[in-house]
Amino acid sequence: MRQQGVRAQQREQTRQALLRESRRLFSERGYAAVGLAELVQAAGVTKGALYHHFPGGKTDLFRAVLEEAQQEVGRRVAAAAEAQDDPWMQLTVGCQEFLAAATAPEIQRIMLVDGPAVLGWSEWRAMDEAASARHLAEALTSLVEAGIIVPQPVTPLVHLLSGAMNEAALWLASPSSGPEDLADAAAALKRMLQALRAD
Amino acid sequence: MRQQGVRAQQREQTRQALLRESRRLFSERGYAAVGLAELVQAAGVTKGALYHHFPGGKTDLFRAVLEEAQQEVGRRVAAAAEAQDDPWMQLTVGCQEFLAAATAPEIQRIMLVDGPAVLGWSEWRAMDEAASARHLAEALTSLVEAGIIVPQPVTPLVHLLSGAMNEAALWLASPSSGPEDLADAAAALKRMLQALRAD
DNA sequence: TCATTGACATACCGTCGGTACGTCAATAGC
DNA sequence: GCTATTGACGTACCGACGGTATGTCAATGA
Numbered sequence: 001m002r003q004q005g006v007r008a009q010q011r012e013q014t015r016q017a018l019l020r021e022s023r024r025l026f027s028e029r030g031y032a033a034v035g036l037a038e039l040v041q042a043a044g045v046t047k048g049a050l051y052h053h054f055p056g057g058k059t060d061l062f063r064a065v066l067e068e069a070q071q072e073v074g075r076r077v078a079a080a081a082e083a084q085d086d087p088w089m090q091l092t093v094g095c096q097e098f099l100a101a102a103t104a105p106e107i108q109r110i111m112l113v114d115g116p117a118v119l120g121w122s123e124w125r126a127m128d129e130a131a132s133a134r135h136l137a138e139a140l141t142s143l144v145e146a147g148i149i150v151p152q153p154v155t156p157l158v159h160l161l162s163g164a165m166n167e168a169a170l171w172l173a174s175p176s177s178g179p180e181d182l183a184d185a186a187a188a189l190k191r192m193l194q195a196l197r198a199d
Numbered sequence: 200m201r202q203q204g205v206r207a208q209q210r211e212q213t214r215q216a217l218l219r220e221s222r223r224l225f226s227e228r229g230y231a232a233v234g235l236a237e238l239v240q241a242a243g244v245t246k247g248a249l250y251h252h253f254p255g256g257k258t259d260l261f262r263a264v265l266e267e268a269q270q271e272v273g274r275r276v277a278a279a280a281e282a283q284d285d286p287w288m289q290l291t292v293g294c295q296e297f298l299a300a301a302t303a304p305e306i307q308r309i310m311l312v313d314g315p316a317v318l319g320w321s322e323w324r325a326m327d328e329a330a331s332a333r334h335l336a337e338a339l340t341s342l343v344e345a346g347i348i349v350p351q352p353v354t355p356l357v358h359l360l361s362g363a364m365n366e367a368a369l370w371l372a373s374p375s376s377g378p379e380d381l382a383d384a385a386a387a388l389k390r391m392l393q394a395l396r397a398d
Numbered sequence: 399t400c401a402t403t404g405a406c407a408t409a410c411c412g413t414c415g416g417t418a419c420g421t422c423a424a425t426a427g428c
Numbered sequence: 429g430c431t432a433t434t435g436a437c438g439t440a441c442c443g444a445c446g447g448t449a450t451g452t453c454a455a456t457g458a
Contacts, residue, residue: 045438155380159369171358192394204455
């Protein structure tokens, strides 16, 4: 199925180079500080190629990079959760995994800082929903239905928890926090989750 | 004390016009979408005036606007909290007030979306700390010392709660949520706070 | 009264995102 | 196998934008 014709092969290669280099540059210096000239040079192509693959220009390219990063996080969280049998453990382990995944430098800035500003909060939120917040919502819903969590609307909960973890990840990755803070943050988060339980 | 000389009076007037119009434009269309030309025209001045008052240019102007917005929120939260006698009520009422204040459209985008992206998360966080998160930290600290909250490091808590409220405010102000969601979000937040109590 | 300075306005520059157009090889049809 | 077509770019250029250097003129202080 792969490599049907030298044409599509080259195409995919160029696209991947663009994605890879832009992700690196965006995460290192931020969306606004990276120019297209530098971007295409790093990828070994020209602006013509960029606009051929991403008609929307810089914004479109960023959108693709963001989606990639978000889905990576989403997969990591889902995988960690599915390794657990107990629904409650799926929630807590998933949250821990999210904290770890969102702390990675190559993810941080793109997903949590530039994302909302470049694409607007609504679109960012929709993408986040599709990639990873969806899992959180599903986990909470099933826990409510199972009676493990006290009955309540899950949507506000998703936003509160999602926001808490996002900010915590930002803090944990910042120079103002040390490696020992991760445990404290995880513990505090666990306590907050515990508060939702019915028993 | 006010109006010492026609000179300082005009100066302050120009500065306020710049601040007011830029805050309006930034909150309406976002930092990146507003050009300096439009900005200075709306304020009735020229770029020379802008760079005279804000040597750092667009970034400096945004920083001043952000600081203004943050301190407004901080004052509202502090005022609401101080109206309460019970320390625990100070915390909960302060959080509710923050939710209300941060939902205002003229605050939202500047404080929660563009802020971290334009100035970087570190600087944004430092300003937030000085303006409003400080109050949250103090309230939590005194509650821990009073034995009302279980002993634990407060810094992670501050970040978790702050992030939760920020994201909740963003959601509550978005078209994807209705006015009835505010009560649900407030209730969920209250439950999370309740989880911190020792009794 | 006059020199100084502060609060701007004007003119200009480099850079950046975006677009129009040209090029050339890979594919498709005969 | 030959040719028409198309797709994947490269090149040249444009307008707009943020930023700066310089000019101007009234308020201030001696």
